[in-house]
Amino acid sequence: MRTVREGTDNAQSIGAVPVNETLAKARAAAAEMLVHLVGERHPLWRVVITDSESPTGIAPVCTAHDEFDLHDEIPIEGHGLARDEQGVYDCCPDPQMETGSPLTAAYLVELLNADLPVESGDAA
Numbered sequence: 001m002r003t004v005r006e007g008t009d010n011a012q013s014i015g016a017v018p019v020n021e022t023l024a025k026a027r028a029a030a031a032e033m034l035v036h037l038v039g040e041r042h043p044l045w046r047v048v049i050t051d052s053e054s055p056t057g058i059a060p061v062c063t064a065h066d067e068f069d070l071h072d073e074i075p076i077e078g079h080g081l082a083r084d085e086q087g088v089y090d091c092c093p094d095p096q097m098e099t100g101s102p103l104t105a106a107y108l109v110e111l112l113n114a115d116l117p118v119e120s121g122d123a124a
C-alpha cells in the first residue's frame with residue numbers, strides 16, 4: 001500500500017510510511033502511561049482550575065466515589081450546590097497540567113476527548 005502522492009514535496013508524506021504513524025505511537029505510549037496514572041487507557045479529560053483562579057489546566061475527569069471523593073460542593077449559579085468538577089483535590093488523578101490559557105486548556109480537552117476510541121466494546 002502506497003500512501004505517498006506522486007510529485008509532492010511534502011516532508012510528512014515522503015516514503016511509504018503513513019503520515020499518522022508517529023501520532024499512533026505517541027497515542028499508544030500515552031495510553032500505557034495513563035493506565036498507571038489514571039487506571040484506564042483512555043480517560044475522559046476536563047478543564048481544571050489549578051493554582052490560578054482561571055480554568056487554565058487540564059486533567060483526567062475524577063471518578064472518585066463515596067468516601068474517596070474529596071470534592072467540595074460549590075454554588076453553581078441557578079443550580080444551588082454541586083460537586084466542584086473543575087477543582088483539583090487529593091482524590092484527582094494525574095497528570096494535571098497547567099496550560100496558562102483558558103482557550104488552550106479548552107482546546108486540548110476537546111482534542112483529547114475527540115481522540116478517545118469510539119465505544120464499540122473492543123476499542124483500541
Ligand SMILES: [Zn+2]
Pocket residue numbers: 062063064069070071088089090091092093
Ligand atoms: Zn477528585
